[in-house]
Amino acid sequence: MRALAASLVAIVVFTVVLGLGYPALMTGFAAVAFPGKSTGSLIHRNGTVVGSELAAQSFTSPRYFHERPSATSPAYNAAGTTFSNLGPTNPALAKLVAQNAQAILKLERPYNRGLTISQIPVDAVVPSGSGIDPDITPAYAQLQARRIAAVRHVPLATVQSLIKQNTDERVLGFFGEPGVNVLKLNLALDEGGE
Amino acid sequence: MQGWAQIVFYAVVLVVLSYPLGIWMAHVYTRERSDPVERGFLRLLGKDALVDQDWKAYAKSVLMLTVGFTAFLYALLRLQGHLFLNPDHLPAVSWDVALNTVASFVTNTNWQYYGGEYTMSYLSQMAGLAVQQFVSAGVGLAVAAAVIRGIARRGGGTGLGNFWRDLYRSIVYILLPLSLVLAVILLAQGIPQTFHGHATATTLQGAHQSIARGPVASMIAIKQLGTNGGGYYNSNSAVPFENPTPTSNFFEMLAILVIPFGVLVMFGRMVAARRDAWVLYAAVFAIFAIGVAIAYPAEQHASAVLRNSGVNITAGHGQSGGNMTDKEVRFGIANTSLWATATTDVSNGSVNGGHDAFTPFGGSVPLVNMFLGEVEPGGVGSGLYGLIFYVLIAVFVAGLMVGRTPEWLGKKIEAREMKYAAFGALFVPTMVLAMAAAAIVTKSGLASIFNPGAHGFSETLYAYTSQANNNGSAFAGYGATPFSTTLGTVALYFGRFVPLLAGLAIGGSLAAKKTVPASAGTFRTDGPTFGVLVFGVIALTAGLMILPALTLGPIVEGLMN
Numbered sequence: 184m185r186a187l188a189a190s191l192v193a194i195v196v197f198t199v200v201l202g203l204g205y206p207a208l209m210t211g212f213a214a215v216a217f218p219g220k221s222t223g224s225l226i227h228r229n230g231t232v233v234g235s236e237l238a239a240q241s242f243t244s245p246r247y248f249h250e251r252p253s254a255t256s257p258a259y260n261a262a263g264t265t266f267s268n269l270g271p272t273n274p275a276l277a278k279l280v281a282q283n284a285q286a287i288l289k290l291e292r293p294y295n296r297g298l299t300i301s302q303i304p305v306d307a308v309v310p311s312g313s314g315i316d317p318d319i320t321p322a323y324a325q326l327q328a329r330r331i332a333a334v335r336h337v338p339l340a341t342v343q344s345l346i347k348q349n350t351d352e353r354v355l356g357f358f359g360e361p362g363v364n365v366l367k368l369n370l371a372l373d374e375g376g377e
Numbered sequence: 378m379q380g381w382a383q384i385v386f387y388a389v390v391l392v393v394l395s396y397p398l399g400i401w402m403a404h405v406y407t408r409e410r411s412d413p414v415e416r417g418f419l420r421l422l423g424k425d426a427l428v429d430q431d432w433k434a435y436a437k438s439v440l441m442l443t444v445g446f447t448a449f450l451y452a453l454l455r456l457q458g459h460l461f462l463n464p465d466h467l468p469a470v471s472w473d474v475a476l477n478t479v480a481s482f483v484t485n486t487n488w489q490y491y492g493g494e495y496t497m498s499y500l501s502q503m504a505g506l507a508v509q510q511f512v513s514a515g516v517g518l519a520v521a522a523a524v525i526r527g528i529a530r531r532g533g534g535t536g537l538g539n540f541w542r543d544l545y546r547s548i549v550y551i552l553l554p555l556s557l558v559l560a561v562i563l564l565a566q567g568i569p570q571t572f573h574g575h576a577t578a579t580t581l582q583g584a585h586q587s588i589a590r591g592p593v594a595s596m597i598a599i600k601q602l603g604t605n606g607g608g609y610y611n612s613n614s615a616v617p618f619e620n621p622t623p624t625s626n627f628f629e630m631l632a633i634l635v636i637p638f639g640v641l642v643m644f645g646r647m648v649a650a651r652r653d654a655w656v657l658y659a660a661v662f663a664i665f666a667i668g669v670a671i672a673y674p675a676e677q678h679a680s681a682v683l684r685n686s687g688v689n690i691t692a693g694h695g696q697s698g699g700n701m702t703d704k705e706v707r708f709g710i711a712n713t714s715l716w717a718t719a720t721t722d723v724s725n726g727s728v729n730g731g732h733d734a735f736t737p738f739g740g741s742v743p744l745v746n747m748f749l750g751e752v753e754p755g756g757v758g759s760g761l762y763g764l765i766f767y768v769l770i771a772v773f774v775a776g777l778m779v780g781r782t783p784e785w786l787g788k789k790i791e792a793r794e795m796k797y798a799a800f801g802a803l804f805v806p807t808m809v810l811a812m813a814a815a816a817i818v819t820k821s822g823l824a825s826i827f828n829p830g831a832h833g834f835s836e837t838l839y840a841y842t843s844q845a846n847n848n849g850s851a852f853a854g855y856g857a858t859p860f861s862t863t864l865g866t867v868a869l870y871f872g873r874f875v876p877l878l879a880g881l882a883i884g885g886s887l888a889a890k891k892t893v894p895a896s897a898g899t900f901r902t903d904g905p906t907f908g909v910l911v912f913g914v915i916a917l918t919a920g921l922m923i924l925p926a927l928t929l930g931p932i933v934e935g936l937m938n
């Protein structure tokens with residue numbers, strides 16, 4: 184009975200202090216110190232929210248850089264993240280990879296005649312972990328650059344310099360892998376790339 | 378090279394930080410004086426919190442707290458639809474998922490048969506699940522401290538300390554301060570922390586996109602530090618909102634292992650056998666290193682499907698290449714393989730990429746890590762008493778080899794301790810194999826499988842290995858059915874409390890023993906020979922038990938690959 188009584192008091196104390204006090208404290212601190220980041224790193228354009236720096240969104244138009252494949256339902260669902268969970272020997276994975284590769288060839292070849300499947304980087308054809316990976320590899324961005332330049336009638340060099348500006352390099356030149364933030368890159372294109 | 382450099386740097390920082398942390402933790406659990414708040418808290422709890430407890434009383438307090446929290450958390454998840462801090466109006470969690478989730482969080486497992494951002498209200502996440510992330514980790518540390526006191530006790534007696542005082546100190550002096558620091562780092566990297574509901578965006582192509590957010594950073598900090606692993610989002614730390622940058626990734630990975638390795642340092646201090654502790658440190662560090670050395674190349678080599686597809690999987694020229702399925706660009710292959718190994722060496726189970734999509738051999742590393750009992754170095758606290766089972770077996774084997782009564786740290790190891798140790802070491806793997814078998818021969822068990830062929834078996838084996846060892850990572854295609862959630866719930870509770878009770882019993886038994894001085898016939902446990910022996914015992918007991926099952930899953934699949 185003594186142990187039970189102690190447990191009940193402990194449950195109340197821990198729930199109030201750790202469950203309400205601690206997150207409330209952090210939320211208050213975050214609102215003051217990191218107002219933009221703490222509310223989801225949202226990106227505004229002309230007064231409306233167009234997305235988050237940390238979430239991929241659907242791009243299907245040839246005018247835009249495209250994201251990596253997503254396994255969420257619908258694709259790029261930032262309120263329902265998921266892995267694809269496709270095992271390494273699953274025939275469905277082979278099928279998906281082949282389909283995605285063919286779709287990329289079909290989309291890019293009109294602007295890039297010599298393009299072969301061996302030039303497609305792997306991140307372009309397999310689903311990301313979150314389903315909302317905001318980045319593509321620099322290799323996949325380069326692959327799409329000619330199409331963007333042609334459709335938008337801008338010099339390839341302009342597109343390539345925008346890719347460079349929107350690439351997050353390795354942290355301190357060391358940690359992680361370089362990634363190109365697709366939403367930020369497309370916003371930059373819309374702003375100055377016409 | 379880039380990848381290996383990151384891995385080595387991580388390992389060095391880990392070892393360097395675990396040392397002062399371990400010294401601090403030893404101080405926390407050995408200090409006689411209580412701070413004023415602690416005294417007030419213990420008085421508020423009443424008599425149970427003011428006495429020196431033997432192992433049975435200690436265990437009773439642990440179990441009572443677990444029973445109480447189980448009821449409380451179940452009620453919260455079922456009633457969340459009627460409660461506050463639910464801006465997106467999520468309904469009650471279904472009964473079977475709620476039962477499994479409650480078991481999962483009170484046992485420090487954090488297996489998730491649900492998707493956090495679309496199942497749990499803000500209140501459930503922070504006042505329900507995240508509280509367990511503190512408390513279940515605190516319980517693990519407290520029990521480890523109690524077992525260590527039993528080993529260290531000189532001159533007989535039965536007291537192991539007081540559970541409530543140890544729990545208070547685990548949280549207030551270790552878990553909470555570290556969480557505050559980590560949460561601030563994560564906030565600076567971009568993890569959300571807000572009570573506002575979903576944001577709605579109008580995308581550049583004019584579609585609507587709903588963006589889930591909430592009190593995330595405060596939870597992710599303790600999720601990583603307390604070997605919990607239960608994410609705010611369904612895809613866990615693969616989600617940019619839970620792990621936005623390589624920097625956040627580095628600190629989250631550090632948080633996975635720093636306390637568990639620190640516990641070994643703490644052990645060495647508390648039993649005044651620092652060399653012994655470093656031997657164990659080195660033995661389990663070797664298992665960690667071997668895991669990374671298998672997983673990283675396997676993932677970089679990728680699967681036959683990707684190699685034969687014709688796309689470019691070679692690292693360099695603007696990509697990390699390899700098996701990028703269910704992995705994120707900013708982490709690449711090295712950081713995802715390293716995370717998968719670290720998170721299963723302990724009972725963390727958070728992931729920054731999908732394990733189900735790992736290559737056969739890459740995916741077998743987390744599976745084997747967990748099956749070994751997560752003693753490399755294991756969950757906060759729980760890893761230590763798990764490791765002690767193996768150590769006692771090693772001491773016993775060594776005693777047989779030299780023909781003397783086995784001794785460890787000045788205590789005679791006799792039949793009673795050996796029974797507890799063997800039971801503690803063998804119970805969970807036996808249960809896992811039985812459950813995986815049950816799930817593979819029944820229709821209701823097979824219904825959970827997502828991937829065809831040998832990989833489906835791997836999913837099943839992984840599910841029960843993970844839950845029984847209180848890890849929580851998943852081959853996440855394995856689905857929730859009333860059968861799988863119920864069987865999982867049993868695995869969670871038994872996997873937590875059988876080893877915990879066996880550990881406490883060993884502590885209690887050793888506490889009562891008089892110290893015997895080391896003699897010429899004592900097998901030395903503070904040198905490399907013993908380190909190799911412990912390594913061998915781990916590999917031969919649990920390692921051999923999983924080998925036949927591995928041949929049915931990852932090995933068959935690897936041969937097909």
